[in-house]
Amino acid sequence: MLVRKDSRVIAVDGSRMTMFKTKGEAFAPELELIEEHKNPSLRTSDLGTDKPGRSFQSKSPRRGSHEQTDLQQQEEDRFVSEMAKRIEQIMSGSKDSIILVAAPRALGVIRKHLGPETIARLQAEIPKDFGPDAAEPLANMLAKHEI
Known part of the structure; x- marks a missing residue:
């Protein structure tokens, strides 16, 4: 991939x-x-201790439960949006110009928050979960990489 100087x-x-130059x-x-x-890594018990929700139907004795909220994923999404x-x-x-390397889910969260001027300067988006500290x-x- 041709990478422009000072990108x-x-x-x-x-x-x-x-962020690297x-x-x-x-x-x-x-x-x-x-x-x-x-992002400081918190334990799930520090993020919340609530049980999954329950639902009841008034016309039958059936009960249902709701799926457990993934608090770790919510915290990661909050950090990525920040x-x-x-x-x-x-x-x-x-x-x-910008080259963005992020996991596919993080890339989707980032795209929602970038303005049109910043998106116009994107040279490449690489959907790869790469250790950010490894230059x-x-x-x-x-x-x-090939585009």
């Missing part, structure tokens, strides 16, 4: 967001860390 490479998952050659990018955010807003803040004063493997993956 922003943003790697996001449910617990971390790392590209240096080096177009086909062999080097990544320089700019910004990093971490990071999308942070990306929007950073990119509002910049004209750099060298990420640069190698970008060099080999």
Whole structure:
């Protein structure tokens, strides 16, 4: 993949967001860390202790239960949406292109929160769950990636 110099490479998952700036050659990018955010990992019992809901039908003795809410996933989605807003803040004063690397679910949450100007500067969206703290493997993956 041809990576423009001074592009922003943003790697996001449910617990971390790392932003890099590209240096080096177009086909062999080097990544320089700019910004990093971490979501503190909470236990499910710290997020909530409620039981799944129950429903009753007035005309029959049948009872039903509702599915348990995935509190960890809700927390990850909240963090990813906050990071999308942070990306929007950073990119509002910049004209750099963006390469976004995120898990498919996180990518969907991020897309909802990005404005049209930021979306227009997206050079690539890579739906891959990649460890945001690994700069060298990420640069190698970008060099080999085809759009």
